[in-house]
Amino acid sequence: MKNYLLTPGPTPLAPEVVAAMAQPILYHRAKEFEHLFEQIRIDLRYLYETAGDVLLFTSSGTGAMEAAVCNVLSPDQKALVVRGGKFGERWAELCQAYHVKLECIDVEWGESVEPAQVQRHLEQDTEIRAVFVQASETSTGVAHDVQAIGEIVRKFPQTLLVVDAITAMGVSELRTDAWGLDIVVSGSQKGLMLPPGLAFASVSEKAWSFVERAQLPRYYFDFRAEQAAQRKLQNAFTPAISLIMGLAVALQLIRREGLEHVIARHARLARMTRAAVRALGLELLAKRAPSAAVTAVWNPPGVEGKAIVRGLHDRFGITIAGGQGKLSGKIFRLAHLGYVEAGDILMGIAALETVLAQLGVAVTPGSGVAAAEAEFTRNDG
Amino acid sequence: MKNYLLTPGPTPLAPEVVAAMAQPILYHRAKEFEHLFEQIRIDLRYLYETAGDVLLFTSSGTGAMEAAVCNVLSPDQKALVVRGGKFGERWAELCQAYHVKLECIDVEWGESVEPAQVQRHLEQDTEIRAVFVQASETSTGVAHDVQAIGEIVRKFPQTLLVVDAITAMGVSELRTDAWGLDIVVSGSQKGLMLPPGLAFASVSEKAWSFVERAQLPRYYFDFRAEQAAQRKLQNAFTPAISLIMGLAVALQLIRREGLEHVIARHARLARMTRAAVRALGLELLAKRAPSAAVTAVWNPPGVEGKAIVRGLHDRFGITIAGGQGKLSGKIFRLAHLGYVEAGDILMGIAALETVLAQLGVAVTPGSGVAAAEAEFTRNDG
Numbered sequence: 001m002k003n004y005l006l007t008p009g010p011t012p013l014a015p016e017v018v019a020a021m022a023q024p025i026l027y028h029r030a031k032e033f034e035h036l037f038e039q040i041r042i043d044l045r046y047l048y049e050t051a052g053d054v055l056l057f058t059s060s061g062t063g064a065m066e067a068a069v070c071n072v073l074s075p076d077q078k079a080l081v082v083r084g085g086k087f088g089e090r091w092a093e094l095c096q097a098y099h100v101k102l103e104c105i106d107v108e109w110g111e112s113v114e115p116a117q118v119q120r121h122l123e124q125d126t127e128i129r130a131v132f133v134q135a136s137e138t139s140t141g142v143a144h145d146v147q148a149i150g151e152i153v154r155k156f157p158q159t160l161l162v163v164d165a166i167t168a169m170g171v172s173e174l175r176t177d178a179w180g181l182d183i184v185v186s187g188s189q190k191g192l193m194l195p196p197g198l199a200f201a202s203v204s205e206k207a208w209s210f211v212e213r214a215q216l217p218r219y220y221f222d223f224r225a226e227q228a229a230q231r232k233l234q235n236a237f238t239p240a241i242s243l244i245m246g247l248a249v250a251l252q253l254i255r256r257e258g259l260e261h262v263i264a265r266h267a268r269l270a271r272m273t274r275a276a277v278r279a280l281g282l283e284l285l286a287k288r289a290p291s292a293a294v295t296a297v298w299n300p301p302g303v304e305g306k307a308i309v310r311g312l313h314d315r316f317g318i319t320i321a322g323g324q325g326k327l328s329g330k331i332f333r334l335a336h337l338g339y340v341e342a343g344d345i346l347m348g349i350a351a352l353e354t355v356l357a358q359l360g361v362a363v364t365p366g367s368g369v370a371a372a373e374a375e376f377t378r379n380d381g
Numbered sequence: 382m383k384n385y386l387l388t389p390g391p392t393p394l395a396p397e398v399v400a401a402m403a404q405p406i407l408y409h410r411a412k413e414f415e416h417l418f419e420q421i422r423i424d425l426r427y428l429y430e431t432a433g434d435v436l437l438f439t440s441s442g443t444g445a446m447e448a449a450v451c452n453v454l455s456p457d458q459k460a461l462v463v464r465g466g467k468f469g470e471r472w473a474e475l476c477q478a479y480h481v482k483l484e485c486i487d488v489e490w491g492e493s494v495e496p497a498q499v500q501r502h503l504e505q506d507t508e509i510r511a512v513f514v515q516a517s518e519t520s521t522g523v524a525h526d527v528q529a530i531g532e533i534v535r536k537f538p539q540t541l542l543v544v545d546a547i548t549a550m551g552v553s554e555l556r557t558d559a560w561g562l563d564i565v566v567s568g569s570q571k572g573l574m575l576p577p578g579l580a581f582a583s584v585s586e587k588a589w590s591f592v593e594r595a596q597l598p599r600y601y602f603d604f605r606a607e608q609a610a611q612r613k614l615q616n617a618f619t620p621a622i623s624l625i626m627g628l629a630v631a632l633q634l635i636r637r638e639g640l641e642h643v644i645a646r647h648a649r650l651a652r653m654t655r656a657a658v659r660a661l662g663l664e665l666l667a668k669r670a671p672s673a674a675v676t677a678v679w680n681p682p683g684v685e686g687k688a689i690v691r692g693l694h695d696r697f698g699i700t701i702a703g704g705q706g707k708l709s710g711k712i713f714r715l716a717h718l719g720y721v722e723a724g725d726i727l728m729g730i731a732a733l734e735t736v737l738a739q740l741g742v743a744v745t746p747g748s749g750v751a752a753a754e755a756e757f758t759r760n761d762g
Contacts, residue, residue, distance in 0.1 A: 003405055010406045010622055021623070022403045024384055025391045025576055027700045058441050058578055059601065062618040066601045097600040189619060195406055197439055197578045197621030217451075217598065219478040220444045237443040238570060240578030240621065241391055242402070319408045 001317040006348050008138050008167055008294040008321055010189040010196055011338030013246075014253055017193055021246040028241050034233040036248050041230065043251035047169065047259065048184060048202050050176035055226045057199045058240040061166040061187030062090065064199035067221035068132075068162045068183045069094045072207060074215035076101060078127045082113045086139035086325040087164055091132035098216050103128065109140050109327060110296070112289035115148035122156050129210070130160040135168035135184075139324045141296035141333060143172065143289045147179045154180035160207055166190055167293035169200075170254060171266045171337045182207040188243060190293070191262070193250045193339040197240045203227070266292040269336035269345050272372040276349040277334075279371035280356065280363050285331055293337040296323075298330065300361045305329035311355035318351055342376050382698040387729050389519050389548055389675040389702055391570040391577055392719030394627075395634055398574055402627040409622050415614040417629050422611065424632035428550065428640065429565060429583050431557040436607045438580045439621040442547040442568030443471065445580035448602035449513075449543045449564045450475045453588060455596035457482060458510045461502050463494045467520035467706040468545055472513035479597050484509065490521050490708060491677075493670035496529035503537050510591070511541040516549035516565075520705045522677035522714060524553065524670045528560045535561035541588055547571055548674035550581075551635060552647045552718045563588040569624060571674070572643070574631045574720040578621045584608070647673040650717035650726050653753040657730040658715075660752035661737065661744050666712055674718040677704075679711065681742045686710035692736035699732050723757050 005012050026033045044054035057064050069091075073079065079100050081091045084107030095102045103121060107113045113133065122128055131153055135146045146163050153161040160182040168174050169184070170191025176184050182204040189196035203211065203223055211223050219225075225236040254262055270292040277284060277297050285296035299308065305322075309332055312318040323331040334352070336345055349368045356363045386393050407414045425435035438445050450472075454460065460481050462472045465488030476483045484502065488494045494514065503509055512534055516527045527544050534542040541563040549555050550565070551572025557565050563585040570577035584592065584604055592604050600606075606617040635643055651673045658665060658678050666677035680689065686703075690713055693699040704712040715733070717726055730749045737744045 005406070005408060007408050009619060010408065013406055018403050022399050025386070025394055027386060027388050027391065028577075029702075030694070030700055058439070059444070060439050060618040060620065063440065063444075063601045070598075094600050097603075098598045187619075189622075195621060195623035196409075196619045197624060217479045219475050220440065220447045220602075222478075237441040238390060238568075238577045239441065240576060240624070241570075242576035243578060243621070243623075313411070319411055321410075 004316070004318045004344070004347070006318055006320045006335050006344065008190070008333060008335035008337065009187070011193060011335065012340060013195065014193050014250065014339045016253065017246040017249050020249040021242045023245060025241050026245065028235060028238055033241070036245065037233045040244065040248050040251060043255060044200065047251065047254060048176045049174070049178065050202050052177070052202055052204060053227055053230065054200050054202045055223060055230060056235070056239065057201070057221060057226070058197060059199045060196055061185060061199045063221060064185040064187070064201045065090060065164060066094055067201055067218070067223065068185055069098055069100065070216040070218040070221060071223040072130055072160055072162070072183070072210040072214050073098070073100050074213070075099055077129045078103060078125065080105065080118070080121050080128045080131045082107060082118070082131070082133040082144060084111060084113060084140065084142065084144070085109050085134065085137035087134050087137055089325065091164070110142060110285040110287050112142050113144050115145055115152055118149050119152045122152065122159060126158065128159055130162055132162045133164070135163050135165040135174060136172065136291040136293050138167045138294055139327065140285055141291045141294045142286045143168070143291045145289065146181060150180040160210055167291065167337060170262060172292040173263055176202050188247065191337055192247065193253065194243055194246050197243045198247060266337060268376070269340060269342065270295060272342065272345050272375045273334050273336055273349070275375040276368035276372040280353065280368040294333050294335040296331050296333045299332065300356070303359055303361060307359055308332045308352070308355055311358065312351055315355060316351040318348060346372055385699045385725070385728070387699055387701045387716050387725065389571070389714060389716035389718065390568065392574060392716065393721060394576065395574050395631065395720045397634065398627040398630050401630040402623045404626060406622050407626065409616060409619055414622070417626065418614045421625065421629050421632060424636060425581065428632065428635060429557045430555070430559065431583050433558070433583055433585060434608055434611065435581050435583045436604060436611060437616070437620065438582070438602060438607070439578060440580050441577055442566060442580045444602060445566040445568070445582045446471060446545060447475055448582055448599070448604065449566055450479055450481065451595070451597040451599040451602060452604040453511055453541055453564070453591040453595050454479065454481050455594070456480055459484060459506070459508045461486065461499070461509045461512045463488060463499070463514040463525060465492060465494060465521065465523065465525070466490050466515070466518035468515050468518055470706065472545070491523060491666040491668050493523050494525050496526055496533055499530050500533045503533065503540060507539065509540055511543055513543045514545070516544050516546040516555055517553065517672040517674050519548045519675055520708065521666055522672045522675045523667045524549070524672045526670065527562060531561040541591055548672065548718060551643060553673040554644055557583050569628065572718055573628065574634065575624055575627050578624045579628060647718060649757070650721060650723065651676060653723065653726050653756045654715050654717055654730070656756040657749035657753040661734065661749040675714050675716040677712050677714045680713065681737070684740055684742060688740055689713045689733070689736055692739065693732055696736060697732040699729060727753055
């Protein structure tokens with residue numbers, strides 16, 4: 001059966017990227033690799049909208065999240081975590097693993113944090129050394145307003161803002177320097193259209209001063225070692241070379257499309273998906289600020305656990321994600337990020353209508369697709 | 382220019398592996414992935430000669446080395462490190478990064494540790510909780526006798542033996558269970574014929590009891606989380622899926638050749654290389670116990686720094702490695718591991734002869750190749 005991915009990672013791979021990764025592997029200390037890596041460093045700064053270093057790690061995104069904790073804090077320092085989904089929980093678990101004192105803003109899953117809440121915490125507790133938040137909480141399909149949070153945190157010289165942008169980078173607007181985001185973490189298998197295995201972290205000047213003083217143990221994820229190596233176009237440890245060969249091409253694809261067009265494309269695909277879901281009488285999980293990467297939808301009444309996910313997979317070869325954590329079996333998630341275009345969304349919606357009807361849900365066949373088409377046309381030009 | 386890799390990682394990729402990695406990427410929570418992963422777990426146990434879990438991580442080998450430190454020790458506990466090259470130094474640096482008390486057996490670079498030295502240390506200092514050693518020290522091309530060290534350490538119930546087998550796994554004999562090796566670390570870009578980006582660690586029953594009590598912080602590299610997930614054919618965090626698709630094929634290639642034949646092939650390639658180097662009047666770095674993965678050779682007198690490495694690269698498109706750390710500019714390293722056969726070695730030796738002659742070294746053209754051919758024929762059958 002032909003397979004289609006509408007998952008929030010891995011995302012479909014561009015054929016140009018697949019071809020690049022199938023080339024004979026380069027030696028990571030050869031000049032050929034250094035030339036590739038030099039351009040990658042330039043293109044990552046373009047993607048991140050930063051003048052600083054964007055460091056590359058061979059790991060999943062979680063590895064770079066861990067790096068963002070252990071490189072800036074010391075034992076018994078305090079962190080503030082925005083916890084509004086599974087990945088907010090991951091920030092909290094990481095802080096706990098390193099015995100960092102933890103303060104959480106618990107946000108209802110499906111809600112976006114009120115930036116003023118962050119401000120109140122920072123004003124009331126001057127011991128907070130870092131704020132950890134998601135730009136796009138993949139488990140709920142909600143965006144947190146990291147621009148507004150950046151405006152707040154930059155007023156507190158003793159506090160860093162650390163952003164998980166794993167499903168936001170190359171998907172929605174994210175101005176690292178202009179918004180004052182001190183550390184921005186991303187991964188390869190999302191907007192970057194690559195397989196999983198690479199992760200990235202930008203580090204602001206303010207963050208570097210924390211890195212120098214941080215006492216938490218780190219070695220493989222040490223920002224200092226990687227900055228020193230990567231400025232010399234090396235990596236501290238043997239990196240995932242084939243993925244880096246693909247990365248060079250993926251970044252060129254983004255530059256060719258233009259970052260603002262990439263962002264506009266994702267915004268449109270997200271609007272098409274939400275319009276279709278609403279037209280089908282389904283309820284979005286996101287109460288506001290829906291993510292441009294993934295749309296989370298409540299199962300309609302009477303539809304059990306993973307029936308929709310299973311139906312799309314078994315009948316159409318389409319893989320989507322179910323719910324995670326406490327939303328497992330209650331929602332399904334249609335992703336629309338990476339190497340995805342309008343045709344993929346129309347197909348996914350049409351298949352969804354079919355599966356819903358087969359499950360006995362009262363839907364008007366074609367109504368979801370029609371809504372997506374209308375949204376496509378409204379923005380056409 | 383056509384490129385040839387005779388480097389100790391990355392190693393050349395088998396075309397079957399490249400083809401598998403170019404297939405449409407699987408979703409890591411789909412049944413198709415679980416079936417693949419189930420067979421991989423079986424095949425990794427075959428490769429490791431263990432009945433226990435072999436855990437997979439998305440990282441370079443160093444990541445799994447870090448895991449082997451932070452999963453078994455607590456702050457202020459003591460470690461014994463065999464330090465006879467750059468990777469022995471890496472064990473020491475990892476222990477220092479985690480504020481573990483460090484005792485080192487410093488072995489001259491090019492020498493193999495005397496196992497009795499390990500025994501003396503363990504007898505004199507009962508506070509040592511883990512011994513860290515390389516099975517093959519890639520920087521010097523020397524093997525340490527981990528079988529003999531295993532016999533010693535198993536007599537000390539309070540002490541684990543942790544082996545870096547990154548250039549030994551799938552290259553030379555390494556009987557994880559039979560030899561009493563508690564944690565064995567390996568990587569994908571060596572004997573496994575894959576690109577870099579995956580690392581592995583076996584964990585003995587004895588080691589698991591240490592893992593439960595260990596107090597060092599860990600999250601991304603947590604053995605407990607990965608054991609729980611991987612026993613359910615999942616990964617705790619999104620793994621490098623395309624590399625795992627290649628891994629499934631690479632492990633089948635090893636099974637088809639048969640592990641003992643794989644080991645015999647590497648032993649023969651190493652003997653061919655050493656015979657050729659000696660016939661050319663060059664001096665091996667390894668005073669004894671040469672590694673089957675890589676042969677380190679002193680630069681002949683009058684040959685400057687990286688001239689040989691550069692000559693092979695520029696004239697023949699052959700990439701070999703130079704020296705690392707304090708051996709930088711003093712040696713060159715011919716690797717013979719992974720997807721490498723006798724023809725590759727004959728080519729490499731012939732090109733080396735040519736480059737040496739061009740550099741003004743007094744060599745008899747053909748003499749190195751002749752010695753390699755003789756060694757090939759001696760073992761032919």
